Amino acid sequence: MRSGIALALVFGQLFPVGLRADDWPAYGGPRGNHVSMEKGLRTDWDDDEPQRLWSLDVGLGYSSVVEVGGRAYTQGYANAKNTLLCVEASSGKILWKHQYPCEKADKYFPGGSRGTPAIRDGTLYLNSHQGDFYALDAETGKILWAKNLPKDFGGRRPTWGYSGSPLVTDGKVILETGSEKGSVIALDAETGNLKWRAGSHGAAYASPLQRAGPEGEFMVFNEYGLVFHRLSDGSELRKYQHRTRFGINAAQPLDMGASVLISSAYGKGAALVDVGRSRPKALWESESFSCQMASLVRFDSFAFGIHGQTGGREDQSSLFCLEIAKGKKRWEKKGFGLATVILVADKLVILSDRGELVLASANPFKFEELASFQALPGKTNWTPPTYANGRMHCKGSQGKWVCLEMGSSRQGDPDAGGG
Numbered sequence: 030m031r032s033g034i035a036l037a038l039v040f041g042q043l044f045p046v047g048l049r050a051d052d053w054p055a056y057g058g059p060r061g062n063h064v065s066m067e068k069g070l071r072t073d074w075d076d077d078e079p080q081r082l083w084s085l086d087v088g089l090g091y092s093s094v095v096e097v098g099g100r101a102y103t104q105g106y107a108n109a110k111n112t113l114l115c116v117e118a119s120s121g122k123i124l125w126k127h128q129y130p131c132e133k134a135d136k137y138f139p140g141g142s143r144g145t146p147a148i149r150d151g152t153l154y155l156n157s158h159q160g161d162f163y164a165l166d167a168e169t170g171k172i173l174w175a176k177n178l179p180k181d182f183g184g185r186r187p188t189w190g191y192s193g194s195p196l197v198t199d200g201k202v203i204l205e206t207g208s209e210k211g212s213v214i215a216l217d218a219e220t221g222n223l224k225w226r227a228g229s230h231g232a233a234y235a236s237p238l239q240r241a242g243p244e245g246e247f248m249v250f251n252e253y254g255l256v257f258h259r260l261s262d263g264s265e266l267r268k269y270q271h272r273t274r275f276g277i278n279a280a281q282p283l284d285m286g287a288s289v290l291i292s293s294a295y296g297k298g299a300a301l302v303d304v305g306r307s308r309p310k311a312l313w314e315s316e317s318f319s320c321q322m323a324s325l326v327r328f329d330s331f332a333f334g335i336h337g338q339t340g341g342r343e344d345q346s347s348l349f350c351l352e353i354a355k356g357k358k359r360w361e362k363k364g365f366g367l368a369t370v371i372l373v374a375d376k377l378v379i380l381s382d383r384g385e386l387v388l389a390s391a392n393p394f395k396f397e398e399l400a401s402f403q404a405l406p407g408k409t410n411w412t413p414p415t416y417a418n419g420r421m422h423c424k425g426s427q428g429k430w431v432c433l434e435m436g437s438s439r440q441g442d443p444d445a446g447g448g
Contacts, residue, residue: 056145071437083121090141096417106141125170158190174221207232227263234279242286281324294321294338313356369413
């Protein structure tokens with residue numbers, strides 16, 4: 030199961046030609062599935078602690094971190110503004126900032142920034158929870174063009190604001206507006222001109238994803254459920270209803286080609302959906318795997334995720350291992366709260382909601398902890414970590430951004446860390 034052949038096959042699916050395996054250019058990494066096949070993650074820490082390369086206070090919120098070409102980017106909220114920062118990834122030196130007015134929007138949670146930027150071909154694309162959208166030069170921070178989703182496209186903000194990040198592919202920027210007359214739009218990546226608009230469903234909180242299976246397709250996990258579109262013109266191809274209370278579909282779908290695994294909280298749970306038909310149907314459904322915010326990650330035929338939701342019972346949340354085809358729980362482990370999970374090669378990286386960073390094996394038979402450290406202060410830390418070029422970026426809800434050296438062989442070797 031953990032053979033070099035299996036890992037090589039996964040690696041080939043994850044990183045398209047021309048994309049450096051050691052960069053993390055968008056929410057969820059190179060393919061939006063919270064997986065990195067980068068080599069060199071150190072797990073034999075014993076009594077050591079990772080070296081803290083640097084830390085910054087960047088403001089309130091839940092925007093994740095991206096790293097491309099030796100630069101790292103994220104945004105935070107303070108003094109009625111969101112601030113996007115570009116820093117030197119090795120030192121934390123601030124290279125430029127972009128600020129814009131924005132509401133805190135703290136409805137039943139601390140509030141602050143939501144969306145994570147995406148970088149493609151030297152341009153950074155960023156959406157705010159109010160719907161201000163910017164295309165900026167990733168090197169200088171210069172605004173190339175800007176839009177406002179409610180004003181320019183009739184967008185309807187979801188209850189907790191726009192949280193999904195843009196999908197940038199095929200010269201297009203794909204965004205959810207939630208408009209009844211084009212709930213999904215494609216903008217020209219260079220000019221911002223509208224190329225097409227499609228759909229009528231309300232926006233939710235996940236990000237559009239390009240399909241791992243059929244070419245020319247992408248999917249959105251919106252207020253209605255799972256909807257598939259043609260990339261060229263936005264045509265709606267098929268859909269699967271998965272409605273939750275409050276319209277909260279936030280965890281990223283897990284695309285396996287012929288099937289897609291989705292999960293939500295608030296009484297809905299998970300479903301493995303057969304999407305290789307004109308009318309998708311569930312192969313199984315279960316409330317035992319209810320992921321409110323943290324996305325599932327896949328290793329071989331197993332998925333790992335966090336079951337639980339906010340509302341006073343966060344301490345009852347659990348990390349679980351799921352046998353995907355059978356919908357069977359292999360094990361669970363409490364103690365992480367509403368954590369987030371990414372996969373680095375065959376290792377789970379878990380960031381608890383109290384800021385503890387835990388490394389574990391992606392072992393389907395038992396929970397096997399390898400190391401743990403206190404990375405962040407505070408609570409409600411719901412932002413997934415980012416691993417790029419041997420650096421682990423952890424960002425807390427109150428604005429602490431910490432960069433840890435966790436690559437066992439990156440220093441002094443320019444090729445170490447790449448797959």
